[in-house]
Amino acid sequence: MVSYPNGTKKNKKCPNSKNFANRGMTLEAMINHTNEYYLDLNLANIHKKPTPITIVKVDYPSRDKAKITEAYFKIPSTTDYNGVYRGKAIDFEAKECKSKTSFPLALIHPHQIKHLDNVLYHQAVAFILLRFTYYDETYYIEAKKVVAFYYNSSRKSLSYKWVKENGYLIPFSLTPPIDYLKVIDKLYFQEEIKWLLKN
Amino acid sequence: MVSYPNGTKKNKKCPNSKNFANRGMTLEAMINHTNEYYLDLNLANIHKKPTPITIVKVDYPSRDKAKITEAYFKIPSTTDYNGVYRGKAIDFEAKECKSKTSFPLALIHPHQIKHLDNVLYHQAVAFILLRFTYYDETYYIEAKKVVAFYYNSSRKSLSYKWVKENGYLIPFSLTPPIDYLKVIDKLYFQEEIKWLLKN
Numbered sequence: 001m002v003s004y005p006n007g008t009k010k011n012k013k014c015p016n017s018k019n020f021a022n023r024g025m026t027l028e029a030m031i032n033h034t035n036e037y038y039l040d041l042n043l044a045n046i047h048k049k050p051t052p053i054t055i056v057k058v059d060y061p062s063r064d065k066a067k068i069t070e071a072y073f074k075i076p077s078t079t080d081y082n083g084v085y086r087g088k089a090i091d092f093e094a095k096e097c098k099s100k101t102s103f104p105l106a107l108i109h110p111h112q113i114k115h116l117d118n119v120l121y122h123q124a125v126a127f128i129l130l131r132f133t134y135y136d137e138t139y140y141i142e143a144k145k146v147v148a149f150y151y152n153s154s155r156k157s158l159s160y161k162w163v164k165e166n167g168y169l170i171p172f173s174l175t176p177p178i179d180y181l182k183v184i185d186k187l188y189f190q191e192e193i194k195w196l197l198k199n
Numbered sequence: 200m201v202s203y204p205n206g207t208k209k210n211k212k213c214p215n216s217k218n219f220a221n222r223g224m225t226l227e228a229m230i231n232h233t234n235e236y237y238l239d240l241n242l243a244n245i246h247k248k249p250t251p252i253t254i255v256k257v258d259y260p261s262r263d264k265a266k267i268t269e270a271y272f273k274i275p276s277t278t279d280y281n282g283v284y285r286g287k288a289i290d291f292e293a294k295e296c297k298s299k300t301s302f303p304l305a306l307i308h309p310h311q312i313k314h315l316d317n318v319l320y321h322q323a324v325a326f327i328l329l330r331f332t333y334y335d336e337t338y339y340i341e342a343k344k345v346v347a348f349y350y351n352s353s354r355k356s357l358s359y360k361w362v363k364e365n366g367y368l369i370p371f372s373l374t375p376p377i378d379y380l381k382v383i384d385k386l387y388f389q390e391e392i393k394w395l396l397k398n
Contacts, residue, residue: 082281
């Protein structure tokens with residue numbers, strides 16, 4: 001077996017999809033921009049959690065600088081993003097998909113599905129942001145739908161058709177790039193917002 | 200200037216206090232146990248966030264193992280703990296204090312004070328768990344009180360007396376060790392719980 005000392009690594013399971021959280025590419029950048037925008041405009045306080053790692057060894061090359069010299073990535077037990085909006089707990093995971101036809105559920109850790117199910121039980125606003133790069137489209141899918149599909153369907157992936165029917169396409173916008181609060185407003189706060197606009 | 204290659208480091212600022220988040224000692228362990236207990240009993244979903252670090256170099260000694268060989272600690276821009284309880288966003292920081300008389304506010308990063316102020320604006324349940332190890336007492340202090348003190352008082356530390364008067368002593372319990380939901384119930388959900396008990 002050949003090892004890859006220079007770090008190139010092939011994703012055997014799904015060559016057409018990538019786990020966004022691990023590679024730090026466009027969707028993550030877009031969500032980070034969006035969250036900064038929400039923070040700057042005092043609309044919401046939502047952050048990406050740091051990558052969970054196990055630290056094994058730390059050196060102190062100078063008095064005021066600690067250098068981690070051995071650490072390993074851990075499998076995340078929760079989702080990547082959470083925070084607060086209008087008092088409600090917000091909790092979501094973001095995934096990017098290069099395939100034109102479907103998103104393999106194997107790219108979401110079973111821990112994360114369990115976590116989404118659990119925060120739903122505690123009444124959080126929980127969802128997945130799924131981006132089909134080919135179509136340049138990002139969908140908001142309520143966690144309850146993904147969790148139900150995961151536990152009840154014999155299929156192992158969400159088809160693009162299913163996502164179009166069950167998710168909400170996030171309207172295109174430059175600032176912020178992924179305006180997912182628009183969808184949350186529609187799903188959870190329509191009455192409250194109407195009332196605020198009237199009064 | 201002598202460097203400390205073996206990692207021992209003295210806290211020059213405050214020999215009597217320690218930043219819990221950075222050293223992983225008793226209070227952190229107690230809160231983690233408490234959060235696991237809440238999770239197991241389906242009472243709440245609250246987690247400690249991973250330590251934020253900047254990864255500089257990753258090696259791949261074998262195909263399936265990534266080894267981080269150079270990384271540095273980052274100053275946290277948010278608090279250490281957050282999650283969801285009865286739909287509300289929960290957000291808090293935990294600090295331990297060895298001093299008998301006061302807790303220096305310099306041990307909370309200005310970013311974190313700003314963060315607590317901001318999540319309060321968005322109606323999260325925000326607080327600080329402050330443990331005086333000498334007395335074996337842990338207090339729940341509402342973030343609004345700490346933030347107001349931080350911005351308005353000329354004093355740079357919270358005296359033990361102030362904490363006793365303004366905080367809530369968390370009742371002693373073995374399981375879970377730091378039952379802070381009891382305080383949240385009293386402050387936010389008393390009516391709701393009464394109603395549930397009646398119906």
